Amino acid sequence: MTLAEILASLFPQGSSVVVEDGLIHGQGRRVDGSPLHVIGVCERRAVGIDEAAKLARHVLEIIAGEDNAPILVLIDSDSQRMSKRDEMLGLNEFLAHLAKCLILADALGHATIGLLYGHTAAGAFIATALATRTLLALPGAEPVVMDLPSMARVTKLPIETLQAMAKTTPVFAPGLANLAQTGAVAATLDPQRSLAAQVEEILVASAREAGKDERDVIGKQRNGRPKAADIALHVQELARASA
Amino acid sequence: MEHLNYKHTARARATGEKKQALVGVVASGNLEVLVERVLPGNECEIEIRTAAEGFGEVWKEVVADFVGRRSPGGLKFSINDGGARPDTVALRLAQAARALEGDGT
Amino acid sequence: MSAASAATRIDDALAQSWYEASARQRVDALLDRGSFVEFIGPERRETSPHLPLFDLPEQFDDGMIVGRGRIDGASILIAAQEGRFMGGAFGEVHGAKLTGLLRAARELRTPVVIAFDTGGVRLQEANAGEMAIAEIMRALLEARLAAVNVIGLVGGRAGCYGGGGLIAACCSALAVSEQGRISVSGPEVIETNRGVEEFDSKDRALVWRTMGGKHRRLIGGAEIFVDDTVASFRAAAIALLAGAVTLTRATLLAEQARLEARLDAFGDCADALDIWRRLGIADAASVPAMSYGEFDALGARIVEVIHDAR
Numbered sequence A: 001m002t003l004a005e006i007l008a009s010l011f012p013q014g015s016s017v018v019v020e021d022g023l024i025h026g027q028g029r030r031v032d033g034s035p036l037h038v039i040g041v042c043e044r045r046a047v048g049i050d051e052a053a054k055l056a057r058h059v060l061e062i063i064a065g066e067d068n069a070p071i072l073v074l075i076d077s078d079s080q081r082m083s084k085r086d087e088m089l090g091l092n093e094f095l096a097h098l099a100k101c102l103i104l105a106d107a108l109g110h111a112t113i114g115l116l117y118g119h120t121a122a123g124a125f126i127a128t129a130l131a132t133r134t135l136l137a138l139p140g141a142e143p144v145v146m147d148l149p150s151m152a153r154v155t156k157l158p159i160e161t162l163q164a165m166a167k168t169t170p171v172f173a174p175g176l177a178n179l180a181q182t183g184a185v186a187a188t189l190d191p192q193r194s195l196a197a198q199v200e201e202i203l204v205a206s207a208r209e210a211g212k213d214e215r216d217v218i219g220k221q222r223n224g225r226p227k228a229a230d231i232a233l234h235v236q237e238l239a240r241a242s243a
Numbered sequence B: 001m002e003h004l005n006y007k008h009t010a011r012a013r014a015t016g017e018k019k020q021a022l023v024g025v026v027a028s029g030n031l032e033v034l035v036e037r038v039l040p041g042n043e044c045e046i047e048i049r050t051a052a053e054g055f056g057e058v059w060k061e062v063v064a065d066f067v068g069r070r071s072p073g074g075l076k077f078s079i080n081d082g083g084a085r086p087d088t089v090a091l092r093l094a095q096a097a098r099a100l101e102g103d104g105t
Numbered sequence C: 001m002s003a004a005s006a007a008t009r010i011d012d013a014l015a016q017s018w019y020e021a022s023a024r025q026r027v028d029a030l031l032d033r034g035s036f037v038e039f040i041g042p043e044r045r046e047t048s049p050h051l052p053l054f055d056l057p058e059q060f061d062d063g064m065i066v067g068r069g070r071i072d073g074a075s076i077l078i079a080a081q082e083g084r085f086m087g088g089a090f091g092e093v094h095g096a097k098l099t100g101l102l103r104a105a106r107e108l109r110t111p112v113v114i115a116f117d118t119g120g121v122r123l124q125e126a127n128a129g130e131m132a133i134a135e136i137m138r139a140l141l142e143a144r145l146a147a148v149n150v151i152g153l154v155g156g157r158a159g160c161y162g163g164g165g166l167i168a169a170c171c172s173a174l175a176v177s178e179q180g181r182i183s184v185s186g187p188e189v190i191e192t193n194r195g196v197e198e199f200d201s202k203d204r205a206l207v208w209r210t211m212g213g214k215h216r217r218l219i220g221g222a223e224i225f226v227d228d229t230v231a232s233f234r235a236a237a238i239a240l241l242a243g244a245v246t247l248t249r250a251t252l253l254a255e256q257a258r259l260e261a262r263l264d265a266f267g268d269c270a271d272a273l274d275i276w277r278r279l280g281i282a283d284a285a286s287v288p289a290m291s292y293g294e295f296d297a298l299g300a301r302i303v304e305v306i307h308d309a310r
Helices: A004-008 A049-064 A084-090 A091-107 A121-127 A149-154 A157-165 A176-181 A195-208 A215-221 A229-240 B056-070 B088-101 C003-015 C022-032 C090-106 C123-145 C164-169 C185-195 C204-211 C213-219 C232-240 C251-264 C274-279 C290-303
Strands: A019-020 A021-028 A036-046 A071-080 A112-114 A119-121 A134-137 A142-144 B004-007 B022-023 B031-037 B045-052 B074-080 C037-039 C064-071 C074-081 C114-115 C150-156 C173-177 C224-226
Touching: A004 A021, A004 A071, A004 A195, A021 A049, A036 A049, A036 A121, A049 A091, A049 C164, A071 A121, A084 C204, A084 C274, A091 A112, A091 A121, A091 C123, A091 C164, A091 C251, A112 A142, A112 A195, A112 C064, A119 A121, A119 C204, A121 A142, A121 A149, A121 C123, A121 C164, A142 A176, A149 A157, A149 B045, A149 C123, A149 C185, A215 A229, A215 C123, A229 B045, A229 C037, A229 C090, A229 C123, B004 B056, B022 B088, B031 B088, B045 B056, B056 B088, B074 B088, C003 C022, C003 C232, C022 C064, C022 C114, C022 C232, C037 C090, C064 C232, C074 C090, C074 C232, C090 C114, C090 C123, C114 C164, C114 C232, C123 C150, C123 C164, C150 C164, C150 C232, C173 C213, C204 C213, C204 C274, C213 C224, C213 C290, C224 C232, C224 C290, C251 C274
Parallel strands: A036 A071, A071 A112, A071 A119, A112 A134, A119 A142, B045 B074, C074 C114, C114 C150, C150 C173, C173 C224
Antiparallel strands: A019 A021, A021 A036, B004 B045, B022 B031, B031 B074, C037 C064, C064 C074
C-alpha cells in the first residue's frame, strides 16, 4: 500500500496529516471520533540528526498537548544517515532521544503503535518502529538489521551460504517473517480490510494490557528466540534473591 | 567444531578451597578455561571445544604435560578455544590451576 | 595474605589500564573486594544457541557479565561486556542478561553501572541482537522513569558502536576515556556506503576526532572524561552514581533544547576541529595530543555539563 492509500484507509473522513521532507506528522480521528496523532518517516528517508530532532519535537508537542490520544508511527525509512556530520554531532544521542520521547509518551498515556509499511534498517529501526509499545506491519514491509551483501562482506561468508543458512533459522536474515518470528512485530494487518478498524482493535486490546515488554516472550512462543525470555527472567530472579 | 575429552589420574588432589575459576577470553589466538573442583579423588578431566579440527594429538600432549606438572586432581577443565597455539593453551591451563588453588587472595 | 600485600594488590588492580583489562578484570577492580555476586556465571554454560551454526566458538558467559556488588559501600547492579569476544557484540543471550538486569534494577530500585565494549549487533544473530537492544533501551528508560540511576562507562577496545551507542545515550550519564569511541555507524560502514571521501576509515586521527572520547566530552556526548585506568573509571562511576536521577518530561524538553542548540551552533561545521575552535579552543589541533590532565582541565574550562538534560 502507498502512504496515500494507508492514510485513506486509516482516516476515511480525511486527516491533517502532512509530509515534509520525508517526515510525516499530523492528526486523524479514530472510529469513535477521538483523535489519533500520527508521526513517521516516508519515502525511504534516512534518519539523521535533523530528522530525529524534528520527529522528537513532534512527539514532545503531542506530550505537551491536552489529550491522552495514541500516537501512530508510520515507517518507511532507510537506515540511520551514514555520514561524518551526523556521527560528529552525536547521532547516537539524537536517535536515543527520539526513542526516549516515544517511550515517555507511552508511559504518560499516549499509547504508541508502530505501523511498518515499507523499509527500515538498523539504527532507524531501533529509534522508531522498535521504540513503540506495539509494532504492526503491512505485507511487503521489509525490516532489516543489515542487508545480506554487507553481512557477507563482514562475516567473510559467501552470500549463497548465508541464504542457505537463512532457510533454517530466522535469527539473522532480513525480512518481515523473520522479525515477526523473533518477536518484533505483533501482527501483520490485512490490506483488504479497513486499517482504521484493525488499528482500533489493537488500541482497545493494548489498553487492557499491563504494559510489560513481552517481545522476548513472543519471540520464544514463535520459536524465533529460544533463550532470551528465560535468561532475562532468570537474571531478574537471581537479582531479587541477592538483594 | 571438534569436541575433545581427556581423562587422567593426577598424582595428587589440587590444593586450595575455591570451587571454580575462569581465565582467558575466546578470541583469535586465545581461549577460555573454566576450572571446577567437581571430581572425586585424583581424577581430572579436560574437555575442549575448538573450531580448529585435526589437532587432537597436539591437545593430548599439552594436556598430559600439564597434568604431569600440575597434579590437578579433582578438577574439571572446560575449554572454548579460539585457535590458540599450544604454548598459550599451556599458559592458560597453568593460570586456571593457579587461580583455583589460590595464591593468597 | 598480609594487609599490606592485599593493599598493594588492590592498588595494582586499580592502576591497570581499563583498555587492556578484560571485562572480568574491570568488574573485579571496580567493585569493593569480595562484594561481587555473578548472575548466570560461566559455570551455567548459557551459551549462544546460534554460533554453532556458523562453526564459531562460544564463550561460557556469552561475552556479558552481570551481577550485583558494592562500589564504595553502595549496592549496585553491574554489567560488563567482553570486547574481545565476537567484538563485544549483542547476541541473544548476551543481550538478555542485560535486559533482565535492567528490569531487576527498576523493580529493586538499585542503580546500575554498565561497562560498554561493543561493536553493536552480532551479525550471526542479527535479529535477536537488534531485539535485545530495543528491549534493553526500554528496560533502561523504564528504570530511569522509576528514578533509578544508570551509568555508562566507555573505554574498551571495541568502543561503543551501533545499538551500543544508542543504549549509552539512554544512560543517566557517561564517563569516557580517550580510547573510547561512541558512534552509530562504524568508520568502515560509512566508508563502504558513502565512499572514502565521506569518511576514510583508515585515518585514525579522523576517527578519533569524530567519534573519540575527547570529542564526545567537548560536544556534550559524555559527562566525564577519565584517564585510562580502572581507578579513574571507578572514581567517575562513584561521582556519577551520586548525581541527578529523574527522567521526566522536563528532562526531555531540556534535552530537545540542548540538541537543537548543538545543531544551531555546529550544524555547518565540516570537521570536529571547527567545532573545537568555535568552542573557544584557540589551538584546536593540539587537542588530540594533550595529556589526560591537560585535556581534563581544558574540558572543565570550556564545556559546561548540563545535568538536567539527557
